[in-house]
Amino acid sequence: xxxxxxxxxxxxxxxxxxxxxxxxxxxxxxxxxxxxxxxxxxxxxxxxxxxxxxxxxxxxxxxxxxxxxxxxxxxxxxxxxxxxxxxxxxxxxxxxxxxxxxxxxxxxxxxxxxxxxxxxxxxxxxxxxxxxxxxxxxxxxxxxxxxxxxxxxxxxxxxxxxxxxxxxxxxxxxxxxxxxxxxxxxxxxxxxxxxxxxxxxxxxxxxxxxxxxxxxxxxxxxxxxxxxxxxxxxxxxxxxxxxxxxxxxxxxxxxxxxxxxxxxxxxxxxxxxxxxxxxxxxxxxxxxxxxxxxxxxxxxxxxxxxxxxxxxxxxxxxxxxxxxxxxxxxxxxxxxxxxxxxxxxxxxxxxxxxxxxxxxxxxxxxxxxxxxxxxxxxxxxxxxxxx
Amino acid sequence: xxxxxxxxxxxxxxxxxxxxxxxxxxxxxxxxxxxxxxxxxxxxxxxxxxxxxxxxxxxxxxx
Ligand code: HEM
Ligand code: HEM
Ligand code: SF4
Numbered sequence: 001x002x003x004x005x006x007x008x009x010x011x012x013x014x015x016x017x018x019x020x021x022x023x024x025x026x027x028x029x030x031x032x033x034x035x036x037x038x039x040x041x042x043x044x045x046x047x048x049x050x051x052x053x054x055x056x057x058x059x060x061x062x063x064x065x066x067x068x069x070x071x072x073x074x075x076x077x078x079x080x081x082x083x084x085x086x087x088x089x090x091x092x093x094x095x096x097x098x099x100x101x102x103x104x105x106x107x108x109x110x111x112x113x114x115x116x117x118x119x120x121x122x123x124x125x126x127x128x129x130x131x132x133x134x135x136x137x138x139x140x141x142x143x144x145x146x147x148x149x150x151x152x153x154x155x156x157x158x159x160x161x162x163x164x165x166x167x168x169x170x171x172x173x174x175x176x177x178x179x180x181x182x183x184x185x186x187x188x189x190x191x192x193x194x195x196x197x198x199x200x201x202x203x204x205x206x207x208x209x210x211x212x213x214x215x216x217x218x219x220x221x222x223x224x225x226x227x228x229x230x231x232x233x234x235x236x237x238x239x240x241x242x243x244x245x246x247x248x249x250x251x252x253x254x255x256x257x258x259x260x261x262x263x264x265x266x267x268x269x270x271x272x273x274x275x276x277x278x279x280x281x282x283x284x285x286x287x288x289x290x291x292x293x294x295x296x297x298x299x300x301x302x303x304x305x306x307x308x309x310x311x312x313x314x315x316x317x318x319x320x321x322x323x324x325x326x327x328x329x330x331x332x333x334x335x336x337x338x339x340x341x342x343x344x345x346x347x348x349x350x351x352x353x354x355x356x357x358x359x360x361x362x363x364x365x366x367x368x369x370x371x372x373x374x375x376x377x378x379x380x381x382x383x384x385x386x387x
Numbered sequence: 388x389x390x391x392x393x394x395x396x397x398x399x400x401x402x403x404x405x406x407x408x409x410x411x412x413x414x415x416x417x418x419x420x421x422x423x424x425x426x427x428x429x430x431x432x433x434x435x436x437x438x439x440x441x442x443x444x445x446x447x448x449x450x
Contacts, residue, residue: 048443049443049444049445091398091399092399092417094418095398095399095413095417095418095419096399096413096414096415096416096417096418097418098399098401098418099399099401099404099413099415099418100401100404100405100408100413101404101412101413101415102418324406324437324441325440325441329400330443331443332443332444333398333443333444335398335400335443335444336400337399337400339400339401340401340405343405
């Protein structure tokens with residue numbers, strides 16, 4: 001089989017992922033390489049936490065034909081695609097900025113940003129596009145303030161990052177998007193040297209341990225990872241809640257459910273729906289299957305998150321079902337650095353939206369909501385709502 | 388129950404501090420795990436076991 005991409009229902013992963021219960025099964029990659037699909041929860045954790053699997057881009061095989069950045073084109077500092085110890089060095093410079101405590105301190109500012117978006121929506125009156133007016137601005141503003149990227153520049157980087165995340169972008173288009181984003185950060189770094197501010201980029205420059213190209217690669221990773229992901233969770237999560245009114249009412253009316261509701265939405269929606277991939281650097285046995293050195297494995301986070309041996313009612317959206325062990329943020333050394341920020345953004349934003357507009361509903365039929373099946377991060381392209 | 392941590396492998400994901408803030412914290416500078424009480428108070432054993440399975444890096448252990 002090839003990597004299953006066609007969905008039968010908008011909020012459920014492709015049925016094909018579930019027609020064979022084996023946790024690991026053979027998979028043909030887009031370049032003809034025969035590797036493995038890992039779809040079980042335990043098997044997924046095992047792969048992601050095993051140092052015998054590498055994340056180096058030049059060792060991976062593409063799941064989608066067009067998406068293959070030419071060799072050696074990953075920017076320095078882009079630690080999402082590095083193995084230890086290079087990865088360790090970069091990640092350690094950032095972990096202190098993303099602790100549970102630091103992120104909790106941002107809560108009042110995130111509440112303020114959400115309230116401003118809601119005020120603007122209320123003033124403009126219905127209908128609104130929830131992506132443009134709420135889901136995208138909140139995480140974009142937050143990550144811009146944290147990094148020290150001027151929010152006025154958002155048109156530039158939002159276009160580049162969309163090009164990067166489109167599954168049908170050609171290698172050339174991806175390469176130029178990477179170049180443009182890195183170039184943008186060079187300019188910004190030069191400006192920060194002259195006008196230092198109280199932000200993460202200034203901190204990395206002042207630390208003196210990094211070259212400018214490394215800071216650019218890190219900044220660009222944080223900027224893209226920081227706004228696209230949470231934005232899609234906010235919009236797709238709202239769509240899912242509108243399709244499950246009894247769950248929506250719980251999130252709106254019962255403050256006690258929000259923490260678990262966020263975990264359950266992360267599990268149920270699994271917005272990282274293509275990969276990640278890892279390649280074995282020596283032979284490894286995963287749940288009885290031998291993966292030979294050089295073979296590539298593709299995880300399915302949506303399948304792992306609906307593994308019936310892990311979750312009691314995997315296909316239901318139930319904000320009261322314990323969902324904390326989902327793999328939506330990955331596992332192992334690359335587990336999402338920004339997850340505590342994403343959690344706070346979601347814990348603030350969903351209830352704020354639903355309480356401001358208790359009669360929120362779709363302004364178009366659900367079948368007409370444009371889904372992001374063409375993007376490496378799933379979600380909705382737009383969400384027309386009224387109240 | 389006693390907990391031990393290995394800050395050499397911790398990746399600062401914060402699952403421990405999120406799950407059992409009475410036992411785990413993260414250092415201000417590096418964001419790595421800090422144990423507030425290595426002797427786990429009665430009633431928190433189950434939460435600590437949960438944190439052990441959630442930790443992505445295998446930095447936590449309990450005896
Ligand atoms: C910030 C800039 C990013 C760049 C330049 C980038 C680059 C790439 C490239 C080139 C591929 C295709 C690999 C191939 O098929 O050969 C890819 C795939 C992928 N990326 Fe990204 N990516 C970025 C951000 C992210 C982020 C933030 C995440 C996770 C939150 C992510 C998760 C994935 C996943 C899951 C895949 C699919 C499977 C894989 O090859 O691992 N990417 N990315
Ligand atoms: C709900 C929102 C989010 C989801 C679902 C998500 C998901 C993920 C996943 C699955 C990975 C691991 C990819 C792999 O193993 O190949 C990852 C890594 C990462 N994420 Fe997120 N992410 C989210 C939000 C954020 C935010 C807000 C930030 C901003 C700071 C962020 C920054 C990163 C970084 C820097 C990495 C790379 C970590 C490493 O390689 O050590 N993410 N994310
Ligand atoms: S959960 Fe594990 S990796 Fe994350 S901070 Fe705690 S000990 Fe470190």
